[in-house]
Amino acid sequence: MYDVVIVGAGPAGLTAGIYAQTKRLSSVILEAKEIGGQLTCLYPHKSIHDFPSYTDIVAHELAGKMAAQAREMGCEIREGEEVIDLDVEEEKITPKTPKGTYEAKAVILALGMGLFEPRKLGIPGEEGLEGVYYNCLDTKPFEGKRVLCVGGGDSALEMALTICGCAGKSTLIHRKDYFRADEMTVERVEKSPIQVVFRTELKEIMGKERVEAVRLINNETGEERVVPIDAVLISIGFIPNLESVERWGLELKGKAVVVNPEMRTNLRGVFACGDLVTYEGKTKRITTACGEASTAVNSAYKYIRKPYWA
Ligand SMILES: Cc1cc2nc3c(=O)[nH]c(=O)nc-3n(C[C@H](O)[C@H](O)[C@H](O)COP(=O)(O)OP(=O)(O)OC[C@H]3O[C@@H](n4cnc5c(N)ncnc54)[C@H](O)[C@@H]3O)c2cc1C
Incomplete structure (x- = not known):
């Protein structure tokens, strides 16, 4: 015993x-x-x-x-x-x-x-397309890619910071107009090449077999746009x-x-x-x-x- x-x-x-x-x-x-x-x-x-x-x-x-x-x-x-x-x-x-x-x-x-389990958005295209991630076990899939990161907490900001050095372009969207993350992490994002877009939600992930574009909506103005993207990294928590x-x-x-x-x-x-x-x-x-x-x-x-x- x-x-x-x-x-x-x-x-x-x-x-x-x-x-x-x-x-x-x-x-x-x-x-x-x-x-x-x-x-x-x-x-x-x-x-x-x-x-x-x-x-x-x-x-x-x-x-x-x-x-x-x-x-x-x-x-x-x-x-x-x-x-x-x-x-x-x-x-x-x-x-x-x-x-x-x-x-x-x-x-x-x-x-x-x-x-x-990672928390999912439950939007069209989230299941079944190659290029949708909920964590970053390896930075290789993001190398040279246009990456859309989703979320506004510590995890989302830290994931975006993890991949921004190797990604071709990284964009971080958040549905609110402020982050809920440590001040130091927010400062690091502000000083990084990450493009931050507030008040924006991911509505659809598009592509045939792998991610090719995303449909975003500005939740203040209702304006929608389709943006070409190679990979999506969703960090909105865990169940x-x-x-x-x-x-x-x-x-x-x-x-x-x-x-x-x-x-x-x-x-x-x-x-x-x-x-x-x-x-x-x-x-x-x-x-x-x-x-x-x-x-x-x-x-x-x-x-x-x-x-x-x-
Ligand atoms: C993206 C992200 C970034 C973070 N960054 C930081 C940071 O910079 N600094 C910081 O201080 N904290 C950070 N945290 C928080 C930190 O990771 C956690 O607080 C910490 O890992 C908690 O440790 P733990 O041992 O309690 O749990 P865990 O790290 O979750 O370990 C639990 C272990 O238990 C195992 N397990 C589960 N169920 C069973 C079972 N039934 N039988 C046997 N084994 C089981 C799991 O497989 C796992 O290995 C971060 C969290 C996230 C999500």
């Missing part, structure tokens, strides 16, 4: 793994897909400027450093192991994956948004998939797990951290995910060592 099973190997899960090693808790990290979470599966080529110790580090590199540190500290990380069930009993918790059944004294959930978490009996608020300041959930011996959780003042950042992971490990440690800690 493990002291702790950690579910998810994004920043929160990897930090929990590192900290569990310092506490000499026997542990394993189970990851459904690949190590690194959103940093590797959503924005591997994006620069990160707000993680202490690096003024500028590419996301997949930061994830790689976290994973290397975890492994060097002795963490066991198993990829391709999606936790599909979680039985919580008095003396043990049993996470189950299609590959096996684990037993633990405590579990730390660090699932992020779960196995999420978290926390179906399994709901099934396991965890208390949810909206699409997130409710935790107390110790990162305890409503289930005995089950702790949670990172983008998965909610509490007053919660922010979804890498640093907060890491901080919450340390708290979760500390709380799991106290829970496991009781009655000494009681």
